[in-house]
Amino acid sequence: MSxxxxxxxxxxxxQSQRALADEGPAFVFTAENLATLEDICSxxxxxxxxxxxxxxxxxxxxxxxxxxxxxxKAVAAAIRISTAEVEDVVSFxxxxxxxxxxxxxxxxxxxxSCALNGAERLTDxxxxxxxxxxxxxxxxxxxxxxxxxxxxxxDRAPVVGVNDDWHECQRPEDAQKLVDGLxxxxxxxxxxxxxxxxxx
Amino acid sequence: xxxxxLTIDGQSVTVPKGKSVxxxxxxxxxxxxxxxxxxxxxxxxxxxxxxxKIEKMPKLQTSCSTACADxxxxxxxxxxxxxxxxxxxxxLLVNHxxxxxxxxxxxxxxxxxxxxxxxxxxxxxxFPRRVFDxxxxxxxxxxxxxxMLNRNRCIMCTRCERFMxxxxxxxxIGVFQRGVHSEIATFEEKGVVxxxxxxxxxxxxxxxxxxxxxxxxSRPWDNPMAVDTICTGCEKGCNxxxxxxxxxxxxxxxxxxxxxxxxxxxxxxxxMCDIGRFDYHWVESDRRLLQPHVRxxxxxxxxxxxxALVAVKAAVDAAGASxxxxxxxxxxxxxELYVLKQFAGLTGGVTFSWRHRPKPQPxxxxxxxxxxxxxxxxxxxxxxxxxxxxxxxxxVSGLRAAVDTGAVKLLYxxxxxxxxxxxxxxxxxxxxxxxxxxxLIVQGVLKSALTEAADIVLPGCAFVEKDVTFTNATGHxxxxxxxxxxxxxxxxxxxxxxxxxxxxxxxxxxxxxxxVRQAIASECGSTPGYSALADLAFSRPVSxxxxxxxxxxxxxxxxDTMFQDLPPIKFGDDFGPLxxxxxxxxxxx
Numbered sequence: 001m002s003x004x005x006x007x008x009x010x011x012x013x014x015q016s017q018r019a020l021a022d023e024g025p026a027f028v029f030t031a032e033n034l035a036t037l038e039d040i041c042s043x044x045x046x047x048x049x050x051x052x053x054x055x056x057x058x059x060x061x062x063x064x065x066x067x068x069x070x071x072x073k074a075v076a077a078a079i080r081i082s083t084a085e086v087e088d089v090v091s092f093x094x095x096x097x098x099x100x101x102x103x104x105x106x107x108x109x110x111x112x113s114c115a116l117n118g119a120e121r122l123t124d125x126x127x128x129x130x131x132x133x134x135x136x137x138x139x140x141x142x143x144x145x146x147x148x149x150x151x152x153x154x155d156r157a158p159v160v161g162v163n164d165d166w167h168e169c170q171r172p173e174d175a176q177k178l179v180d181g182l183x184x185x186x187x188x189x190x191x192x193x194x195x196x197x198x199x200x
Numbered sequence: 201x202x203x204x205x206l207t208i209d210g211q212s213v214t215v216p217k218g219k220s221v222x223x224x225x226x227x228x229x230x231x232x233x234x235x236x237x238x239x240x241x242x243x244x245x246x247x248x249x250x251x252x253k254i255e256k257m258p259k260l261q262t263s264c265s266t267a268c269a270d271x272x273x274x275x276x277x278x279x280x281x282x283x284x285x286x287x288x289x290x291x292l293l294v295n296h297x298x299x300x301x302x303x304x305x306x307x308x309x310x311x312x313x314x315x316x317x318x319x320x321x322x323x324x325x326x327f328p329r330r331v332f333d334x335x336x337x338x339x340x341x342x343x344x345x346x347x348m349l350n351r352n353r354c355i356m357c358t359r360c361e362r363f364m365x366x367x368x369x370x371x372x373i374g375v376f377q378r379g380v381h382s383e384i385a386t387f388e389e390k391g392v393v394x395x396x397x398x399x400x401x402x403x404x405x406x407x408x409x410x411x412x413x414x415x416x417x418s419r420p421w422d423n424p425m426a427v428d429t430i431c432t433g434c435e436k437g438c439n440x441x442x443x444x445x446x447x448x449x450x451x452x453x454x455x456x457x458x459x460x461x462x463x464x465x466x467x468x469x470x471x472m473c474d475i476g477r478f479d480y481h482w483v484e485s486d487r488r489l490l491q492p493h494v495r496x497x498x499x500x501x502x503x504x505x506x507x508a509l510v511a512v513k514a515a516v517d518a519a520g521a522s523x524x525x526x527x528x529x530x531x532x533x534x535x536e537l538y539v540l541k542q543f544a545g546l547t548g549g550v551t552f553s554w555r556h557r558p559k560p561q562p563x564x565x566x567x568x569x570x571x572x573x574x575x576x577x578x579x580x581x582x583x584x585x586x587x588x589x590x591x592x593x594x595x596v597s598g599l600r601a602a603v604d605t606g607a608v609k610l611l612y613x614x615x616x617x618x619x620x621x622x623x624x625x626x627x628x629x630x631x632x633x634x635x636x637x638x639x640l641i642v643q644g645v646l647k648s649a650l651t652e653a654a655d656i657v658l659p660g661c662a663f664v665e666k667d668v669t670f671t672n673a674t675g676h677x678x679x680x681x682x683x684x685x686x687x688x689x690x691x692x693x694x695x696x697x698x699x700x701x702x703x704x705x706x707x708x709x710x711x712x713x714x715x716v717r718q719a720i721a722s723e724c725g726s727t728p729g730y731s732a733l734a735d736l737a738f739s740r741p742v743s744x745x746x747x748x749x750x751x752x753x754x755x756x757x758x759x760d761t762m763f764q765d766l767p768p769i770k771f772g773d774d775f776g777p778l779x780x781x782x783x784x785x786x787x788x789x
Contacts, residue, residue: 013342016349016389017333018376069388081371083387088374 021090021098024068029078033059037078050081053089057096066097094148102137102144104182106130107161110147113154118172122158123147125175142183165190206272221263221274222250232276233285233314235292235405236357237264240470241366247357248288249314252276260284282318289319295330295380296406297339297352305407307420311355332383340410344391346398346474347409351383354408360384360400367471368396369562384408395559396567398477402460402470413478418445418457425741427683428462430670431476432531432575432617432663437672438468438476442664442683444741454484455684456664467676473559473569480664482618483684487647489659490688500657505689511656513703515639519609521546521704525599527628530554530574531617533668533680534733535694535716537576537583538723540614543706544585548608551599552580552587553623570673573621575663579671582727583720594623603631610639612700613650616660616693625650643696658700659690666692667713667738677729681739 029037037056044051056079060071067075067090076083090096094107108114108123123145127133130143137144153159156168160178167178167190181189202217206224213228220243225232235247245265252263255273260281263274275281293315300306332351333341343349358375361384365371372392376385386392392400400409423443431438439462448455459480461472482488492508493500503511516524525548528540544550554574561569577587588595602608611631615622625648631637632653642654651657664683671677686692694716698708710716721734 013348014333014338014340016341016385018383018385018389020388072387082374084374084385085371087376087385087387091376092378 020069021072021087022066022068022100024064024066024070027060027064027068027070027074029059029074030063033063034078041079050079050085053079053081053086054093057086057090061096066100068098094146097144100137100141102141104142104186105144105146105161105163106178107146107148107151108134109149109151109153109157109159109161111150111154114150114158117157119158121172122160122170122175125172126179129175129179143179162190163187204268204270204272206268206270206274208274209276215268217268219268221252221254221261221266221268221272224268225252225263225274225276230276232263233310233318234264235310235314235355236359238359238362238403238470241359241362241403244358244362247292247355249285249292249318251281251284251288253278253281285318286320289315290323290325292355293319293323294325295352296355297329299336299353303350303353303407304410304415305353305404309407310405330380342389342391343409344386344393344397346411346413346478347392347400348412348415349384349391350408350410351385353406354384355406356382356384357405358384359403359405360409363396363399363403364392364394367399367566368394369565370394373400395473395475395561395569396471396565398474399461399471411478414458417451418443422446422450423457427664427681427741428739429664429681429683430575430678431459431472432670432680433473433476433479433573434570435530435572435574435577435673436467436570437575437670437674437676437678438472439464439678440472440476444683454481456480456483467672467674468567471567473567475559475569479618482646483662483664484687485646488662488687488690489645489647489651489657490690492659492689493651493654493657495655500652500654505691508656508658509699509703512641512658512700515610515641515656516703519639522548523608524548524610524612524704525602525608526550526612526614527596527599527622528552528580529613529615529617529622530572530577530580531621531663532580532614532693533576533616533666533670534579534583534677534720535668535713536614536616536697537580537585538716538720539694539697539701539708539710541583541585542708543701543704546704546706547612548602549599550585551596552577552585553594553596555620555623556593572673574617575670575672578673578675579669579677582671582724582730596623596627600627603627603636606636608637610641611637612641613643613654614660614693614697615642615644615650616662617645618662619646619648622650629653643693643700645690658696659688660693660696661686661690665690668692668694669717669733669736671729675727675729677733679736679738683741 037059040055041049041052056075057067060075061067064071072083072086072090076086090098108119110119126145130138130145132138132145134145134147151159151161153166153168158170160167160170203214204217205212205214208225208228208230211228213224215224215227222232222234222237232250232252234250236244243265245262248262250263251260253275254261300312333339339350339352340348361373361375364373372386373384375382377383398411401411422445424446425444427442429440429442431440440459441462442456443458444455445451445457451457459477461468461470463470491502492505494503494508494511528550556571557573558571559569581587629649632640640654641656642651643658643660644651645660645662663680665686667682669677669679694713701708710719717733717736721730724730
């Protein structure tokens with residue numbers, strides 16, 4: 001839209017260096033997810049439909065594994081808000097991934113209690129074991145490693161979020177075992193709260 | 201009205217119930233700094249610099265988000281408040297670059313001024329500043345067709361985000377990422393595409409959002425004069441401030457360097473649209489008509505006014521006054537229309553024409569821009585002119601039919617507006633070409649195909665070059681003040697008309713614009729607003745000391761109060777000799 005002929009739009013201007021989310025393939029909610037989303041939206045007053053944005057984003061992430069720009073557009077259309085408002089939410093929360101991630105997502109808490117109990121050393125060890133840095137995905141697509149803020153299990157610090165579960169009281173030397181267990185037995189290797197003797 | 205009474209700095213203040221403490225402080229003549237608060241937007245409470253001490257509350261409170269209550273005791277300047285405020289400023293400045301000398305906001309920047317007044321004397325932060333898109337000039341990135349964004353300067357007040365959400369109606373801006381990494385951005389970096397985008401520069405309290413139009417063109421101290429006027433782009437009649445540059449040669453000869461909105465609660469609140477804000481370059485363009493032109497066998501020649509008026513008289517005599525028709529654009533002011541009315545009866549008839557242009561805007565916008573690009577249609581109706589079948593769409597079918605039958609020997613087009621303000625002119629050119637219109641007289645401001653084809657061209661004044669009045673669509677009679685002098689021999693349109701009236705055999709009794717307005721006031725005095733025309737005061741350029749007061753009221757409190765306790769380093773001679781030594785007290789480090 002040109003409202004002034006004297007402005008040469010975009011020419012010679014520096015462009016933003018902001019990292020955009022992956023554009024991703026064309027995204028359409030499955031019929032089932034769409035029905036779920038409508039059900040969730042019906043819990044809110046009609047004019048507060050945008051309250052369902054996080055639920056809608058989780059649905060999109062479960063369907064595609066991550067939230068692409070196309071998925072954000074689909075969510076914006078479904079919730080009837082602008083795409084900027086959707087990306088606002090996506091980029092705020094660490095639980096939403098803006099590019100493809102591994103099958104297992106390992107999130108190490110780095111907030112106070114965990115940090116005091118050696119979360120940083122645990123992260124270093126996990127990086128060594130997986131051969132990747134935080135924020136990266138292994139070449140085989142099996143693991144992604146992230147540092148996150150408080151996971152809400154400070155009494156069992158340091159805590160590691162594996163997919164949707166907590167894995168608690170992790171010491172640096174447990175890193176290899178955690179990764180091996182996930183590799184061989186998958187989620188079955190997580191047996192709830194992993195307390196060590198000296199902590200119990 | 202229900203009121204509450206509270207004590208602010210030992211002074212009892214009564215305000216309407218529901219006002220915030222910040223509003224009460226400003227209403228009582230006090231001042232607290234603020235960034236995220238904006239009177240035209242909803243309260244956010246994120247910048248924390250408006251904190252005050254309220255007795256019986258355990259912590260300092262943000263005054264913008266605290267409602268006044270009976271018996272509150274508010275302190276704005278206790279040592280506790282001052283220390284806390286200085287800490288907030290230290291945090292705001294942690295990552296803010298020190299590029300004020302090259303920043304477009306420098307000199308009119310609330311962050312600069314408040315940090316100077318309320319901030320700590322030095323920062324204790326020694327680590328490198330956070331950088332988003334690059335250092336220095338690389339930080340200025342594309343932010344849509346009208347704007348540039350510098351994220352390094354942003355202090356996350358989120359005024360721009362809330363403006364787009366609340367006023368524009370299309371939330372194109374979001375705060376992406378989290379914590380210290382938060383950044384203002386648009387989805388896919390598309391930038392802001394909106395007809396209200398220029399307001400983002402106004403609401404931005406730092407130099408993060410600047411307009412491409414004004415960027416690097418001037419500094420506040422280079423615009424020592426400002427004039428309160430109105431925009432004549434459409435029938436809304438937004439109140440504006442026009443800024444005049446002291447050294448036009450530094451802005452490619454332009455004196456008018458910027459138009460900004462001026463608060464008017466009934467019309468435009470704090471905002472104006474991009475068309476009014478950015479579409480002013482035609483006023484001082486090379487395409488202005490500088491002298492009257494009369495076509496002879498040699499072609500169209502520049503002539504003095506007296507010869508041009510003789511030519512007009514000859515043309516009218518040749519055609520016969522009753523075969524002359526007048527086509528007026530909606531940009532003609534009340535004064536011009538009143539003079540025209542005095543000889544309208546002697547002509548074959550007066551037809552109004554204007555441009556109807558629906559503006560692309562979100563459906564739920566709070567600032568709709570009218571489709572009618574004519575500032576004075578209501579005024580024309582109030583003066584007794586007939587506009588056509590409907591008020592919104594222009595209707596020249598009657599005139600066209602008359603031209604087609606050959607009944608119109610002379611067409612007099614009056615258009616003191618920019619390109620396209622008289623609507624479709626193709627049919628006039630075709631009629632002139634085919635000889636159906638024998639003589640075409642055009643009174644206008646810009647060279648156009650119409651003036652090229654005209655036999656007589658009379659150069660008029662643009663809306664910022666004359667003291668005239670307009671009546672907007674809601675019936676507000678408003679003055680548009682003279683900001684700059686007209687170029688060349690261009691004359692005020694009402695004067696041209698009063699001389700053309702003589703050619704039609706009428707005499708205009710009024711010899712000054714004020715007399716014309718008085719006549720309008722006595723004629724239309726019963727219509728609300730018009731009685732004030734009798735003694736209307738036009739804005740004159742105000743000096744730098746008041747220029748912000750003349751402008752955005754959001755900044756008004758600041759400029760009323762900021763410089764009273766500061767040495768006058770900004771505006772030089774207005775304050776007498778500069779006590780340079782006292783500007784910044786030097787202390788041993």
